[in-house]
Amino acid sequence: MLILQCPYCGVKGEETEFAGGGEAHLKRFGPDSSDDDFHAYLFKRENPKGVHLERWRHTNGCGKWFHAARNTVTLEVYGTYSAQTTEPPKDIKDKISAKVPGWSWREFS
């Protein structure tokens, strides 16, 4: 059971306090998008062995959504950050690079 820190209320909580929300930084495709783009937006997801960027919600706490950068193999949590962003912040990316040189995740590295 993971321990995560909510970047909004600052509480360090047990995994049961949070709810996972799948892959982070999805770009929404709306009415005029192509079938391929829309299909990918709905169904295609990263399933990495290693660095992963995820959405979480502090469901049984402050209720805020946030992002977590973590490693699915070592279970290391590189950091949690705001949900109101389209990419991981530089300090988090640097932290991942220090631990996993040469990492990449979708368009981020």
Next chain:
Amino acid sequence: MSTRLSNGGRLVNKAHAMEFTFNGKRLKGYEGDTLASALLANDQMLVGRSFKYHRPRGIVASGGEEPNGLVNMGRGETFEPNQRVTTTELFDGLEATSQNHWPSLEFDVGAINAKFSRFLPAGFYYKMFIHPRPLWKHVYEPFIRQSAGLGKAPKDKDGDKYEHLYAFYDVVVIGGGVAGLMAARAAGAAGAKVLLMEQTAAWGGRTPVDGPLYSATVNDGPVDKFVDELVAELGEMSNVDMRLRMMGAGVYDHGYLLGYERVNDHTPKAKGPRHRLWRIRAGQIVTATGAIERPLSFAGNDVPGVMLASAVRDYVVNYGVSVGDRTVVVTNNDDAYLTALALKAAGLDVPAIIDARAAGAGVLAEKAKAAGIRVETGKGIAKVKGGKRVTGVGICAQAGEGSALEEIACDAVAMSGGWSPVVHLWSHCGGKLLWDETQAMFRPDPEKAPTGAAGEAYVSTAGTASGELDLGAVLADAEEAGRAAAKAVGKTPKKAEKPTAEGVQTNVIQPIWMMPQGANVKLRMKSWLDYQNDVKVSDVQLAAREGYESVEHAKRYTTLGMATDQGKLSNINGLAILSDALNQPIPQTGTTTFRPPYTPISMASIAGEARGEIFQPLRKTPMHDWHEANGAYWEPVGHWRRPYTFRQNPGEEISAAVKREINQTRGSLGLLDASTLGKLIVKGPDAGKFLDMLYTNMMSTLKPGRCRYGLMCNENGFLMDDGVVARLDEDTFLCHTTTGGADSIHAHMEEWLQTEWWDWKVYVANVTEQYAQIGVVGPKARKTLEKLTDADLSAEALPFMAWQDIDFGDVKARVFRISFSGELSYEIAVPASQGRAFWDQLLEAGKEFGVMPYGTEGLHVMRAEKGFIMIGDETDGTVIPQDLGMQWAISKKKDDYIGKRAQARSHMADPERWQLVGLQTVDGSVLPDGAYCVAEGDNANGQRNVQGRVTSTYYSPTLDRGIAMGLVRHGADRMDEVIEFAKVDGTTVPTRIVSAVFYDPEGEKQNV
């Protein structure tokens, strides 16, 4: 025979005798006995039958690895199957019965399977019963089911108490042997908050048993004295908690650890819980879990009386119980010599030590010879003689094919195939293993420990669990593990304790996976690997021949290690046989996955206190007590309880009550407690824009004071919720959701606001429980309310689909003119605290009209009569609004809403989609719920094709006939067609497709 010796038994208190029964037989034991030692003391070697062949099986081990000794315990509310005799402490009045046999333990019909065992190899069930298919259902399955299963499931509710406990420690040490004690002392001395747990009832582990046999000393004193001193020293440390009878059950992410404490198993009448599940967060976990001895694979190694060598000496030393008068020891390492020495010291006969190694043992061999024991090297056991009890062994050359050189009469065999460190807890959360060629064991790879939140290693091993077998090395390793753990949690370790230990020089183990080396197939078919699931050497070899090369596949094909002991004795031997058959080194084969719990824990401990009323909190509306007192027949709706109907007297039929409520509501006046409906306030300058995205229809154009029914879809286009939206003022909306949707729709709104449109100025609040909501329904609704207020309630002042704030005396209410029944209807929201009082006022005011509260079933029937959909009935997560003919609720003017793009996908626009229609049986009967509409032909599985299904079906009191709604292939174009719905008895019901609005299609009754 096995019996109690007149002396010995360091753990039993002979001053305190205890009585217990086994299969009804009254037997005697002592305080401190396990059920296993007490049974053996009474010459009860045979304890059960194996799973597949029903072979007679005896006790093999002395700890949690025991595969055979599983019994039913207790009776009635304390009955529990599959209790392990080796880990069950004896208590006065204990009742145990053996399991998996019929009619009796001594004589078992299923044992006939063993005679056919050559026809029942691995994968037999898969191969045999797959064809012909019908035979499986009617012949094979019923037969197999009857003979399957270990133990009986309890019938009564568990009468004991269980609890959870949350705990936080810097360092948790698992295992109270000498290594665990050392590690805990080192961590404790550094000032860390430490928990030390031991699964048995005694500290010290194997050391106090084995040490004295080879005269081990620590700091020049006897080793058992050293253990006592460590325990005393730890007891003095205020920062160290010590728990006996507590097992480390599982290690999980980020230092999460489950401890399973058997508080009162041994004192069943004592106060307090039976089991306590510790949910621990540990900074560091030190596993000092020791090792488990491996059996040797020789023919007849499952005959009762063949035991692990370590178990044989445990019974002698700890319990003063001899498992046999004449015990042959067979081994591939030095350790088993200790068993021979222990037996000899207890005055028992050891006819021979059979050592498979050509070179034999070191110092211990000299000791054994000096004690007068015959030692044979380079030899093995060809075969064990005996059925329900060992009568002798045939010995052979280990290098040969099994021709017996000599037969030795004996009534017990003590075997040792070497030791495997208990790496389970290390492995649960990702710790990796190394194959140690010299010691022939998998041991933890300290470079690849499980890692925590900061990428730090949080599990370490100490002593034998690390793969150390020499006493001095064990102590040094454990001291270092304790110090390192303390350091890792920020403590400063004291100067290392370096006790001087004198152990014994041993010769290296020789891996023996098959005995003798060239055993023929007849012998291999009698060489058991997994005792509980009856897996033999020949089965694993067959699996390899048939192409099951992965250890995980071979495991599932043969069922090796899949029994309740999870292969603690069998796994290493099995994968060694597999490696040999595949001609590859053992590390290449690898182990199967170690999963928690380490040994089975009670289901009740997992449930803890969450039973009965406190299993789940119950949500109650403000009128709940009135319902309770007035004949409510409850229906669970999410966490709520809603009245399904109200019975006027306990004898009233449910269907009659529903019919009465509907007739009275349609004829005069009904009341509905609608408080459970979700109520979400959506507020802000962008609220209208936000709701336009959430609902399929346009909400931003709604005028304050007005209501609009809306549909909400998910991004896949599927309908997920519906409800009436009221605009309270320019930037405030009140969104009603379904009862079940209140929390999920609130979460849905938050998700989009926080993660997609975070710059929109909107705020959402869930006020569901702040209001009681009451539906005042029926032709007399207006007249009733007019008695309670001077406000103008006329159709002109408060028309259909409008709302107003109205005071009823001192009750400030919000009145919505909306209708889910088709009648003149007011839904009135009042502060929750005034809900009950207002409900009472309405009952009083409505008396003259025969007011009648109605329940959820009346609500459902009346909405179905009107053709209104119900989320979860007409929708199931695959239905889009277009399927329901609700195009009128989908705005054409909007560029976008959640689900719009998905509804344009090709399959969504398919004209063959099933569409909502009304259904009316030709004979007026009520269609079965969920019935399918049959079509011509069969599908690929030979089943009848279908073209639709029933989504809602009721008896309509208003129309006095069955009415239904359903989804039928392009049903909207098929009005008046008669189609056939299947019943479970195979017949079909002719049914006409009609409009879904059965009652008052013009809406004349509601719009008055």
